[in-house]
Amino acid sequence: MRSLIFALSVAATTAELVPKASALALPNPLRRFGGGLGKRGGEKQQPASELLTPGETLVAGAAARMVAQTILHPLDVVRTRTQAVSMGTSSLAESLSFGLIPQVGLSAPAGAIQFTAVRKARKALENALPDDFVKSSQGRFATQLVAAACGAACAGAIRIPQEVMKQGCMVELYPNALVAFSTILAEKGLAGFYKGAVATITRDVMWNSLSFSIFRLLLDYANTSNPKAQYSLGIAAGWLAALATHPFDVAKTRVMTSSGDLTVGLFAQLAGLVEAEGWQVLLSGLVPRLLYLGPLASLVLATNEVIAGALVKARGKAARAGGA
Ligand SMILES: *[C@@H]1O[C@H](CO)[C@@H](O)[C@H](O)[C@H]1NC(C)=O
Numbered sequence: 001m002r003s004l005i006f007a008l009s010v011a012a013t014t015a016e017l018v019p020k021a022s023a024l025a026l027p028n029p030l031r032r033f034g035g036g037l038g039k040r041g042g043e044k045q046q047p048a049s050e051l052l053t054p055g056e057t058l059v060a061g062a063a064a065r066m067v068a069q070t071i072l073h074p075l076d077v078v079r080t081r082t083q084a085v086s087m088g089t090s091s092l093a094e095s096l097s098f099g100l101i102p103q104v105g106l107s108a109p110a111g112a113i114q115f116t117a118v119r120k121a122r123k124a125l126e127n128a129l130p131d132d133f134v135k136s137s138q139g140r141f142a143t144q145l146v147a148a149a150c151g152a153a154c155a156g157a158i159r160i161p162q163e164v165m166k167q168g169c170m171v172e173l174y175p176n177a178l179v180a181f182s183t184i185l186a187e188k189g190l191a192g193f194y195k196g197a198v199a200t201i202t203r204d205v206m207w208n209s210l211s212f213s214i215f216r217l218l219l220d221y222a223n224t225s226n227p228k229a230q231y232s233l234g235i236a237a238g239w240l241a242a243l244a245t246h247p248f249d250v251a252k253t254r255v256m257t258s259s260g261d262l263t264v265g266l267f268a269q270l271a272g273l274v275e276a277e278g279w280q281v282l283l284s285g286l287v288p289r290l291l292y293l294g295p296l297a298s299l300v301l302a303t304n305e306v307i308a309g310a311l312v313k314a315r316g317k318a319a320r321a322g323g324a
């Protein structure tokens with residue numbers, strides 16, 4: 001419980017300071033915890049998030065997702081209402097808080113499950129694979145890629161109901177979260193909360209596995225525990241992952257918004273689009289996606305590192321105070 005309160009207060013501080021993250025630049029508290037990695041090219045510091053106990057991983061992951069999704073909620077409302085086919089008549093300003101309760105309330109369990117599953121999967125992979133590979137940059141990228149895919153898939157159990165309820169509120173299908181919950185349950189039962197499951201999971205798995213693994217690779221290269229640097233690397237990871245997955249996003253949007261017979265596969269779909277509309281079609285909607293996914297990756301991943309760093313530091317302090 002104490003570590004939860006601690007993590008939440010760190011998270012709150014982080015949330016306030018994100019725009020001027022330099023204020024957060026702690027005097028590299030993690031230096032002495034580094035090591036054990038990258039035999040070639042000198043010792044690299046291990047990311048703080050990888051030094052956590054299972055309980056700390058859960059707390060840091062929950063807090064990181066909560067911070068990220070709370071800060072980005074207004075942007076998410078704008079995004080959802082721009083894409084929606086039909087919605088209520090409220091003004092933009094009125095709508096900014098719609099769906100905040102399911103968004104924030106479910107962000108913590110989603111984050112806890114996600115980061116816990118990533119940790120478990122990564123540890124299992126690292127145990128199964130040769131040591132040399134696991135400690136190389138490629139190995140770190142690959143294990144994180146697969147682990148993050150597992151994390152996103154597991155988090156789907158919470159993420160899909162979160163999307164269904166929050167988006168229903170955002171477009172004013174439901175006046176509030178409670179009505180959303182009871183209406184969906186009454187009309188469609190539990191299955192109602194998993195509407196669009198395949199689309200949501202596919203998107204989450206592709207983008208999360210890439211952003212998590214690119215972030216881990218960048219952290220490895222940068223060899224830094226400076227929060228400002230970590231938030232910047234998070235944006236870069238989010239952008240690169242968004243770019244790489246964008247063609248699929250374009251194809252998915254076309255499929256979901258078209259009325260025709262859609263029996264062609266994703267790649268055939270893409271080839272058809274490029275032939276009919278030119279390659280520029282692959283860039284459509286890219287800017288709004290970058291605007292949202294850069295900050296999302298940064299806030300989730302770097303906040304997780306910052307909280308992890310604080311937890312590790314607090315643990316070191318407690319050990320020195322109690323043990324020595
Ligand atoms: C990474 O950073 C640590 C601590 O700042 C330092 O001791 C180490 O030499 C660095 N490793 C490389 C390869 O730059």
